[in-house]
Amino acid sequence: MSEQDYDTIIIGAGIGGLMTAAGLLHAGKRKILVLEKGTFIGGKYTEINHKGYKVTTGSWTSIGKSSHIGRFCEEVGANVEYITLRQMKKKGIGSGLFSKVRYTDGTEYSPTSTETTHFSEKEGEEMTTLLMGLAAKELKGIDRSKNVSVRQYGENFTKSEGIMGLLDSLIGTAACLNVDTMPTSEFRIIMEDGFRLAAARFGFPVGGVRGIIDALEKVIREKGGEIQTKCNVEKINIDNNRATGVELSDGKTINSKIVVHNAGPRRLLELGGRKNFPNELVKKIDNLIPVEAAAIILGLNKPISKDIPLILTPDCERIVGIFEPTFFGDEAGVAPPGKTMIDLFCPIKTQNIKKEVDLAIEDIQNLYPGILDKSNLDFQQNMIFYKNTPAAESGQTFNQTGDDRIDPKTPVNNLYFVGFDAHGSGVAGDLIPIGVRKALDYILKTEKWLKVAI
Numbered sequence: 001m002s003e004q005d006y007d008t009i010i011i012g013a014g015i016g017g018l019m020t021a022a023g024l025l026h027a028g029k030r031k032i033l034v035l036e037k038g039t040f041i042g043g044k045y046t047e048i049n050h051k052g053y054k055v056t057t058g059s060w061t062s063i064g065k066s067s068h069i070g071r072f073c074e075e076v077g078a079n080v081e082y083i084t085l086r087q088m089k090k091k092g093i094g095s096g097l098f099s100k101v102r103y104t105d106g107t108e109y110s111p112t113s114t115e116t117t118h119f120s121e122k123e124g125e126e127m128t129t130l131l132m133g134l135a136a137k138e139l140k141g142i143d144r145s146k147n148v149s150v151r152q153y154g155e156n157f158t159k160s161e162g163i164m165g166l167l168d169s170l171i172g173t174a175a176c177l178n179v180d181t182m183p184t185s186e187f188r189i190i191m192e193d194g195f196r197l198a199a200a201r202f203g204f205p206v207g208g209v210r211g212i213i214d215a216l217e218k219v220i221r222e223k224g225g226e227i228q229t230k231c232n233v234e235k236i237n238i239d240n241n242r243a244t245g246v247e248l249s250d251g252k253t254i255n256s257k258i259v260v261h262n263a264g265p266r267r268l269l270e271l272g273g274r275k276n277f278p279n280e281l282v283k284k285i286d287n288l289i290p291v292e293a294a295a296i297i298l299g300l301n302k303p304i305s306k307d308i309p310l311i312l313t314p315d316c317e318r319i320v321g322i323f324e325p326t327f328f329g330d331e332a333g334v335a336p337p338g339k340t341m342i343d344l345f346c347p348i349k350t351q352n353i354k355k356e357v358d359l360a361i362e363d364i365q366n367l368y369p370g371i372l373d374k375s376n377l378d379f380q381q382n383m384i385f386y387k388n389t390p391a392a393e394s395g396q397t398f399n400q401t402g403d404d405r406i407d408p409k410t411p412v413n414n415l416y417f418v419g420f421d422a423h424g425s426g427v428a429g430d431l432i433p434i435g436v437r438k439a440l441d442y443i444l445k446t447e448k449w450l451k452v453a454i
């Protein structure tokens, strides 16, 4: 290809890359090319077909139309249809609530219930005060900064390990961390976004999270952007501290004014060449603490719960939460009619993966005896995310939250970084649009994109 083939090349068609492409095109930019090494787009934020089910590649769900992703999509004209809890309740399905708690002895309670068999009245009060303290604007004498763990903060209110266990399952489900590894400041944002955006107005995208990817793809293609799959970028060309394009593994060079990297921080060093980045950034990326998790997906003949999509499981060995996308009915379009699909979310605690999966399987059998009987189980798919693989994401732990994540403007001119590991805080993938907005402000030399998010 010749000089200046494209205005912008985006490496990686994950949700971060696709949102960036849609944002640039929406702002009037043209000649945008997204290069994806895989055979499908969406990265860890989509579903692939398996036995008539749509099985997630990572993300369980978006948190609805009011989420950061939901609002970004609306802004750039990507139309996503959601099925809300309210609509389900109107149909007589569920109570309109998002989650409940279940223990291995089979007892359950909903968060609004005044009765729990597992907490004393005193613990109930302590939990309420703890959560209210989290939400309060100011709290004299209690530190809720990014240097304080959720356990340290929580111990101002309670000594109950039962409450810590419940917080663990909540944090594990939202961010795959626990009360000792999550900073209070980040937990506050997750809870605020969770309650403000999800609890009251939660909506499941029709077609699963792939519904969001499809909508972004449509905008990109309609506005003349290009997306090419099976294109592995092997190198980011950098000349005189300026990105000038990319080289593909088939030897082809594509030139562009701007390069946006959406393929993880370790690959940024790999593709850009470690020597092209300052030591400080290289060291920061090398030392990132990754998220380690297993997602076990089960296709079942019978539903596990008819009243709620998310179940927190505080007393399990490995499972911290279970999401049931098929709660949203056949219209959700993620399973063959009448079938059930559930995702078991399990933080990994050792490097013995077989043991980790076995413990999770034991958990689900304790929670729902008979669930894995031959007559009920359609399929089981284990997905493991661990170690320092290039795709491993940095956990929302100390020194890795908000502004401490990687800034979208890299030290190399015209090279930007987007995706989960970039600047941002909040509930899982829903933090990605914050970094994308910051990248758009940098690239377009505006100050409006990030402002809208806050």
Ligand SMILES: Cc1cc2nc3c(=O)[nH]c(=O)nc-3n(C[C@H](O)[C@H](O)[C@H](O)COP(=O)(O)OP(=O)(O)OC[C@H]3O[C@@H](n4cnc5c(N)ncnc54)[C@H](O)[C@@H]3O)c2cc1C
Binding pocket: 011, 012, 013, 014, 015, 016, 017, 035, 036, 037, 038, 041, 042, 043, 044, 045, 058, 059, 060, 061, 062, 063, 231, 232, 233, 234, 262, 263, 264, 267, 293, 294, 295, 385, 391, 393, 418, 419, 420, 421, 427, 428, 429, 430, 432
């Ligand atoms: C188990 C699990 C559960 C999760 N659950 C949720 C959830 O319920 N809700 C939520 O909001 N978030 C969830 N997340 C987080 C969310 O899925 C991810 O943060 C998000 O999908 C990451 O998007 P991304 O664009 O940063 O990167 P990715 O999705 O990783 O996209 C990067 C893309 O770059 C491509 N690529 C890599 N190298 C190259 C190369 N050399 N050339 C070209 N292309 C390349 C990859 O193939 C990939 O498609 C979950 C994550 C995990 C792991």
